[in-house]
Amino acid sequence: MLRFPEGFLWGCATAAYQIEGSPLADGAGPSIWHRFSHTPGNVERGDTGDVACDHYRRWRDDVALMRELGLKAYRFSVAWPRVLPDGRGAVNETGLAFYHRLVDALLEAGIVPFITLYHWDLPGALQDLGGWANRDVAGWFADYAALLFDRLGDRVRHWITLNEPWCVAHLGYIAGVHAPGMRDLWAGLRAVHHLLLAHGRAVQAFRASNVKKGRIGITLNLAPQYPASRSEADLAAAQRADAYHNRLVLDPIFSGRYPELLVRRFNDAWPDAPQADLETIATPIDFLGINYYSRGVVAHAPGAGFLETRSVAQPGPHTAMGWEIYPEGLFELLVRIHGEYGGPTLYITENGAAFDDRLEPSGGVHDTDRLDYLRRHFLQAHRAIEAGVRLQGYFVWSLMDNFEWAHGYSKRFGIVYVDYETQRRVIKQSGHWYREIIARNGLEN
Numbered sequence: 001m002l003r004f005p006e007g008f009l010w011g012c013a014t015a016a017y018q019i020e021g022s023p024l025a026d027g028a029g030p031s032i033w034h035r036f037s038h039t040p041g042n043v044e045r046g047d048t049g050d051v052a053c054d055h056y057r058r059w060r061d062d063v064a065l066m067r068e069l070g071l072k073a074y075r076f077s078v079a080w081p082r083v084l085p086d087g088r089g090a091v092n093e094t095g096l097a098f099y100h101r102l103v104d105a106l107l108e109a110g111i112v113p114f115i116t117l118y119h120w121d122l123p124g125a126l127q128d129l130g131g132w133a134n135r136d137v138a139g140w141f142a143d144y145a146a147l148l149f150d151r152l153g154d155r156v157r158h159w160i161t162l163n164e165p166w167c168v169a170h171l172g173y174i175a176g177v178h179a180p181g182m183r184d185l186w187a188g189l190r191a192v193h194h195l196l197l198a199h200g201r202a203v204q205a206f207r208a209s210n211v212k213k214g215r216i217g218i219t220l221n222l223a224p225q226y227p228a229s230r231s232e233a234d235l236a237a238a239q240r241a242d243a244y245h246n247r248l249v250l251d252p253i254f255s256g257r258y259p260e261l262l263v264r265r266f267n268d269a270w271p272d273a274p275q276a277d278l279e280t281i282a283t284p285i286d287f288l289g290i291n292y293y294s295r296g297v298v299a300h301a302p303g304a305g306f307l308e309t310r311s312v313a314q315p316g317p318h319t320a321m322g323w324e325i326y327p328e329g330l331f332e333l334l335v336r337i338h339g340e341y342g343g344p345t346l347y348i349t350e351n352g353a354a355f356d357d358r359l360e361p362s363g364g365v366h367d368t369d370r371l372d373y374l375r376r377h378f379l380q381a382h383r384a385i386e387a388g389v390r391l392q393g394y395f396v397w398s399l400m401d402n403f404e405w406a407h408g409y410s411k412r413f414g415i416v417y418v419d420y421e422t423q424r425r426v427i428k429q430s431g432h433w434y435r436e437i438i439a440r441n442g443l444e445n
């Protein structure tokens with residue numbers, strides 16, 4: 001039996017736009033994902049977050065479900081436009097009351113709340129002013145954060161400023177496949193800088209707030225990058241991919257500087273980054289949240305975009321998202337972060353997999369592929385703890401099937417199945433198994 005440390009926080013993660021539904025209810029303002037999903041052609045089958053898992057109305061039953069699973073912690077995000085419909089200014093007290101009730105229900109159930117301040121649903125009114133490409137967003141975000149610290153900080157001790165700033169900038173401003181659907185490298189790199197600046201300003205607001213014994217961090221999607229061959233060219237390609245996918249956010253947050261390799265490569269597209277900004281970005285945090293799904297394998301590709309890399313498909317099992325299943329990458333990533341970035345306190349704030357689940361006539365969902373995926377990754381996390389990594393918790397993505405961004409409802413990540421016709425929740429085999437892992441705080445090796 002492999003046991004995890006006493007007090008290890010086993011949990012699940014979700015995000016507001018992906019589960020809540022009712023995006024405009026009770027005075028809430030539209031987010032960029034409301035606009036993006038309602039713009040034809042952006043989301044598979046024209047799916048939107050209008051209903052999602054109807055969590056805005058079913059939150060009591062969902063907390064009961066978390067209690068049935070025996071979760072120790074639950075990571076969720078606050079929808080900025082529900083609380084500040086225009087992104088700044090007037091507070092929507094009804095919107096805020098939803099999160100008050102949710103936090104109180106979690107505490108009542110003995111579940112530790114982890115709040116993500118921003119999980120991609122920027123108020124549309126702020127996008128109209130340039131969104132993350134406008135430097136003023138750092139102040140707007142810090143004011144929004146300060147409001148939540150003030151209103152919920154007496155009961156919530158664990159705070160995450162941003163979910164995956166890399167994805168927000170790359171997918172939303174450069175690749176154009178996520179909201180706000182821009183394809184502008186100059187705007188995208190400025191968005192990276194302003195996201196990180198906003199993060200630093202929010203950490204400073206947290207330190208100035210009266211949140212007692214609170215802890216704040218940021219969640220980064222990190223994917224170790226491997227060379228497709230041992231050639232010098234491919235080794236250098238993997239270095240470039242690692243700089244762009246990982247060090248672009250890790251280095252400023254932990255070391256107060258951007259990778260020189262990128263500043264050179266992106267040349268005149270690189271944004272102004274005054275020293276004062278970098279010092280704000282590097283304001284010390286209490287923990288790092290890591291979202292791990294898979295690794296990258298890259299080769300040198302002369303002339304292929306700024307990075308001159310190409311992804312090399314790997315044999316072996318993949319998830320329904322087409323992501324290679326590579327559990328060893330989690331161990332290698334955790335040990336690297338521990339060694340290279342000063343041994344920070346870590347949480348896996350997301351890890352999970354999409355598979356084509358089927359609701360059996362018997363009423364069960366036998367998602368053995370997801371159970372095996374999770375089991376193999378838990379083993380790697382345990383290996384990392386044994387190697388000295390300060391890993392203090394693990395949030396499975398996701399509690400329930402939900403709106404998977406541009407894939408809509410076609411991809412299921414939940415350990416609980418959602419029948420969107422009826423909104424019935426069915427705990428999958430992986431959910432029943434996860435309850436046992438949590439109860440024993442360990443797993444058979």
Ligand SMILES: N=[N+]=NCCCCNC(=O)[C@@H]1[C@H]2[C@H](O)[C@@H](O)[C@H](O)[C@@H](CO)[C@@H]12
Nearest residue numbers: 015163164167221291293294323350404
């Ligand atoms: N090759 N490869 N690739 C891995 C690329 C990972 C980038 N996507 C994420 O990290 C998102 C994160 C998001 O927080 C959540 O809101 C999403 O639902 C999950 C699932 O998509 C993940």
